[in-house]
Amino acid sequence: MLNALLEIAEQKLHVIGCETKTRKKAFNILVECLQNLFKHSNEHPNLQEGESTDIIMMLAGDDGIRIATGNTIDKSQMRPLQERLEHLNKQGTEVIRKQYQERLVDGKFSEEGGAGLGFIDIARKSGKQMEYCFSPLDDERLFFTFNVKVS
Amino acid sequence: MEDIRIEGTPKTPSVVFDTKGGSLEIKGRSIPENSIEFYKPLIDWIESYSQAPQTKTILNIQLEYFNTSSSKCILDLFKKLEAINNEITINWYYEEDDEDMLEAGEDYDAIINIPFKMIEIEEMG
Numbered sequence: 001m002l003n004a005l006l007e008i009a010e011q012k013l014h015v016i017g018c019e020t021k022t023r024k025k026a027f028n029i030l031v032e033c034l035q036n037l038f039k040h041s042n043e044h045p046n047l048q049e050g051e052s053t054d055i056i057m058m059l060a061g062d063d064g065i066r067i068a069t070g071n072t073i074d075k076s077q078m079r080p081l082q083e084r085l086e087h088l089n090k091q092g093t094e095v096i097r098k099q100y101q102e103r104l105v106d107g108k109f110s111e112e113g114g115a116g117l118g119f120i121d122i123a124r125k126s127g128k129q130m131e132y133c134f135s136p137l138d139d140e141r142l143f144f145t146f147n148v149k150v151s
Numbered sequence: 152m153e154d155i156r157i158e159g160t161p162k163t164p165s166v167v168f169d170t171k172g173g174s175l176e177i178k179g180r181s182i183p184e185n186s187i188e189f190y191k192p193l194i195d196w197i198e199s200y201s202q203a204p205q206t207k208t209i210l211n212i213q214l215e216y217f218n219t220s221s222s223k224c225i226l227d228l229f230k231k232l233e234a235i236n237n238e239i240t241i242n243w244y245y246e247e248d249d250e251d252m253l254e255a256g257e258d259y260d261a262i263i264n265i266p267f268k269m270i271e272i273e274e275m276g
Contacts, residue, residue: 020274
C-alpha cells in the first residue's frame with residue numbers, strides 16, 4: 001500500500017509542475033511522514049482489522065506544497081513528541097543541520113527501525129515552522145495532527 | 152569473493168560491487184522501511200573485501216532520494232570503506248539544483264575520513 005501511495009504522490013507532484021527542488025523536498029517529507037505513521041501509530045483496539053484512523057494529505061497551493069498527517073497515539077507519546085517538535089521549531093537551519101549530523105553519528109536504530117532522524121530531516125527539508133496539535137480521544141489516546149510546508 | 156549485482160526497485164537502489172575492478176556503484180533511490188535488511192549484505196561484503204582490497208577502490212554513489220533510515224546504513228557502509236588502508240575515492244553525485252543532496256554529501260564528507268568528490272549532473276532519468 002505504501003508503494004502505491006508513493007507512486008501516486010510522485011505522479012501528482014510531476015503533474016503540478018513545481019520546481020524540481022520543491023518536488024524532491026515534498027517527496028522526501030512524504031516518505032518520512034508515511035514511515036512515521038506506519039511505525040508510531042497506536043490504533044484503538046476496537047478497530048476492525050484493516051481499519052485505520054491514519055490520514056495523510058498533500059495539498060498544492062500557490063505558495064507551495066503542504067503535507068499533513070493525522071494518527072492516533074498513546075497519551076504517554078505526547079510529551080516527548082511535543083518537546084522534540086517545539087525544540088526543532090526554535091532552531092535555525094544551521095543548528096538543525098548540526099543536530100542531524102550528531103544524531104547520524106551517535107544515533108542507534110530504535111525497535112521500530114527508525115534512526116531518530118525523521119523529524120529533524122523534515123524540519124531541515126522544509127525550513128519552516130512545523131504545526132501540530134494533540135486532540136484527546138479518550139482517557140488513553142490522542143489524535144496527533146502534523147502539518148508542514150515546502151516552497 | 153563474489154561480486155554483487157542487484158537490480159533497482161522503486162524503493163531500493165541498483166548495486167554493482169565489482170571485486171576485481173575495485174569499483175562499487177550504488178544508484179537510484181533508497182527509501183525502504185527496513186533499510187538494515189537491504190544494506191547489511193552490502194556492509195558485510197565491504198568488510199570481506201577489506202581483507203584483500205585492490206590498490207584503488209572507487210565508490211560511485213548516485214542517489215535520487217534517500218530516507219533517514221537509509222542514511223544511517225549509508226554511514227555504516229562508508230565507515231567500512233574508511234577502515235581500508237589502500238586508496239579509496241567516493242564520488243557523490245547530485246542533480247543540479249538539488250542542494251539537499253549536495254548538503255547530505257557534505258555531511259558525510261565532514262564525518263568520514265575519505266575524500267569525497269561532489270559531482271553535479273543533469274536530472275536523473
